Each structure stands twice: as structure tokens, then as C-alpha cells.
Amino acid sequence: MKELTTDIAAKIIDGKKVSLFIQDELKKQVEEIKSNGGKVPHLCAILVGNDGGSETYVAAKIKACENIGYKSSMYRFDDKVTEADLIKKVDEINNDSDIDGLIVQLPLPKHIDVDKVTNYIKPEKDVDGFHPVNLGKLLLGLPTYVSATPFGIMQLLRFYNIETAGKHCVVLGRSNIVGTPLSILMSRNRDPGNATVTLCHSKTKKLKEITLQADIIIAALGIPEFLKGDMVKEGAVIIDVGTTRVPATDTKSGWRLKGDVDFDAVAPKASFITPVPGGVGPMTIAGLLANTMKSAKKEIYK
Numbered sequence: 001m002k003e004l005t006t007d008i009a010a011k012i013i014d015g016k017k018v019s020l021f022i023q024d025e026l027k028k029q030v031e032e033i034k035s036n037g038g039k040v041p042h043l044c045a046i047l048v049g050n051d052g053g054s055e056t057y058v059a060a061k062i063k064a065c066e067n068i069g070y071k072s073s074m075y076r077f078d079d080k081v082t083e084a085d086l087i088k089k090v091d092e093i094n095n096d097s098d099i100d101g102l103i104v105q106l107p108l109p110k111h112i113d114v115d116k117v118t119n120y121i122k123p124e125k126d127v128d129g130f131h132p133v134n135l136g137k138l139l140l141g142l143p144t145y146v147s148a149t150p151f152g153i154m155q156l157l158r159f160y161n162i163e164t165a166g167k168h169c170v171v172l173g174r175s176n177i178v179g180t181p182l183s184i185l186m187s188r189n190r191d192p193g194n195a196t197v198t199l200c201h202s203k204t205k206k207l208k209e210i211t212l213q214a215d216i217i218i219a220a221l222g223i224p225e226f227l228k229g230d231m232v233k234e235g236a237v238i239i240d241v242g243t244t245r246v247p248a249t250d251t252k253s254g255w256r257l258k259g260d261v262d263f264d265a266v267a268p269k270a271s272f273i274t275p276v277p278g279g280v281g282p283m284t285i286a287g288l289l290a291n292t293m294k295s296a297k298k299e300i301y302k
Contacts (some may be wrong), residue, residue, distance in 0.1 A: 011267065011275045013239075015152070018159050019282035023068050025227030028291055030069035041296035042071035043101045043127070043288070044093055048086065048112070051081035053245060054105045061103070064285050070292065073099070079109045086112060087120050094122045101292035126302035127291035130177065138181055141188065143300050145291040150181040152283025153218065153239055157192040162216075162237055162272060164193035170211055172227070172260070173220035174201045178241055182218055207231075219260035229265030238266055238273040241280050244246075 004143065023079035033040060047058050065072035075089055088102075102125045111282055118126075123133040129147035137144035146154070156161050157164060169186045179199060186195045198210055211217055211231045219227050220241035230237065242260030259276030267273050274280055283289050294300055 011270060013156055013160055013272050013279055014275060015156060015279040016282045018156060019286040021159075022155065022286040023064060023289060026193065026293055027068040029293060034069070034256065039296060040069065040071055041101070041292045042073070042097075042099050042101070043292045044072070044099045045074045046077070046086070046089060046093075046102070046104045047074060048077045048081060048105070048108055051107065053243070054107070058105050061285055061288060064289060068289065070289070071098075081109075081112075083112045083116065086117060090117065090120050093127060094120075097240075099125065100295040101125055101288075103128050103229070124295060125260055127288055127295055129181070129291065135176060135181070139184055144289070145294065145300060146185070147177055147181045148284045148287035148291065149178050149220075149241060149280060150185055151287030151290065152280060153182060153241070154185055154192055155286070156239070156274070156280070156283055157237075160272060162192070164192040164216065167215035168198070168213055169195040169216040169218065170198045170200060170214035171218045172200050172211075173222070173241070174199055175220065178220040179218075184218070186216075186218075198219045221260050223260055224258035225260070225262040227261045227266060229262060229269060232266050232269050234269050235268065235271045238270045239280065240274050240276050243276060243281055 005089055008260060030040060033150065045058050045061060062072050062074060077086065090104070093099050102121050104117055106114065108117065118130045119132060121131060123131045126134055127145055130146040134144045137148060164186065171179050172182050183197045183199045186193060187197045200210060204210065208231050212233050214236055216237045217227065217232065218239040218241065222242055222243045222244060224242065224246055238261055240259035240261040242258065244258050245255045246258045248254065248256040257277050263275065
């Protein structure tokens, strides 16, 4: 993908601007597909229950599809849907040749086995990159769908020309959705990549000593404002993946989004930092749309 020319402030990584740039590139591809009489990418979402964050996120995905010319569809279920009925719908979508990508929005109700549902999605339609086959290919360095959030973070590092080779990258959080895939991508022999990675988690001891050594910190714990100013060295690059809703008396909604980084304390020390919102979040959507295009073009699974 070509370089992005940016005129924004030096320290703040503008994920919304980069996401829109990527979406514009995808829109051009859609226009070319249409002009050649080809198949327009089609993304399908399944939403279970009435979680506010999930509602907002799925709506943003659908809107992004409309903006760049993708087809989109959504199936809604209440939170009492059975696991069998949910899997039945997944099976229907698996066998619908018009649908290129399927996402089952998380979280799911506690009575549903998330891994079972995720694993039931065909790998070729798993544009979230959560299926064991796609995660395994990522580990081996084979062509695959990179999970949307890690994809977005790597694109941010690339667009802002942030040097990663030989740097010490600390990843906070070891989930299969963000932390673990990122640790693989950051250590891989590519650009961005070639970093020395330390993957930290709830059992890591002397965490502050580790983060103070980091040139790059990627915080993906889901704990609001966990990373404090005294945990970061001068000039570090900070990527904040956290998006937790916290009560707020000064907003109409009664809540606001908080990242895993204490932004006000950390930003003065950082060379680059992502805000919340407007940092990693928009890039997750860009990653999902990019994977859907790959699926429609049969770039991964022929």
C-alpha cells in the first residue's frame, strides 16, 4: 500500500485518518471490480444480544461497507439464542457463495461456547482472523487473514514510519485476538517487525522494570489507564488498544471510552501515541475490510 502523506501533530497517531486512507484505496478497488463486471465484496455480521459497545461497533462496520461500496448484511439474535441455532446460522452463511466474510461479534452470552462458534466459521470466511487455521498460518508466516486489530496496528507503524527493527517491544496482554498475534508480527523478519518482543500478562513480575526498558509499548489489557507515566521511558512509542466504557457525568451518554494508557501522564514522555478514541479503533475496521477484499479476490484461499 502506498505511503500516506500526513500533516497532523507529530506525537498523535491519527488512526481515523489512516483508516479512511485505507478505505479510500479499497473503494477504488471496488470501483475497478464493478467496472470489470466482477463480484463486489460482501461482509456479513452476526450480532447477539444488546451490548452497547457491540451495537456501536457493528453499526460502524456496516456504515464503512456502505461508504466504500461493499455489500453488507446482518443477522440479529436475542441473548437467549441457543448455541445450536447460532451455529445453524453460521452454517448457512458458510454455504452462501455470495458472502465473502463473516464476523460473529463478541462478546457472546455465557451459555455459548465462543471457541466452538468461532471454529465453526470456515477459515476462508474468517475475516476476523480468529480461526485456529488462520492463527496457525500466522505463526508459520504463511499467507492468511491477520486479526483485524493487529493488522491495523502494523499499518499505523508503517504509515508513520516508526522504526521497529532492533527495538524492544513490550506487549501487555496475551489474548489470541490481539496480544499473541502482535508478538508474532512484531518479531517477524519484516518491516515493520524485527523487534525483540516481551509478552507480559497478569502473572508477569517486576512489570514496571520491563516497561521502562521498552522502546515500543502496546497495551491490550482491557484495564483503564493501567499504564502510568512512571512506567514509560522518554521517547517511547505507545499504542493503546484499550476501549473500556467508564461512567461519566459530563457526557450525554453517561459514559466515555478510556484506553489502557493514562494518556495525560504518558503523552508528554512519548514520541508517538495513539489516542482513545480515534487511534487503534478505526484501524480495526480497516483491517476487517481489507481482509474481506482478500477473501473476495481469493488471495488467501483459492
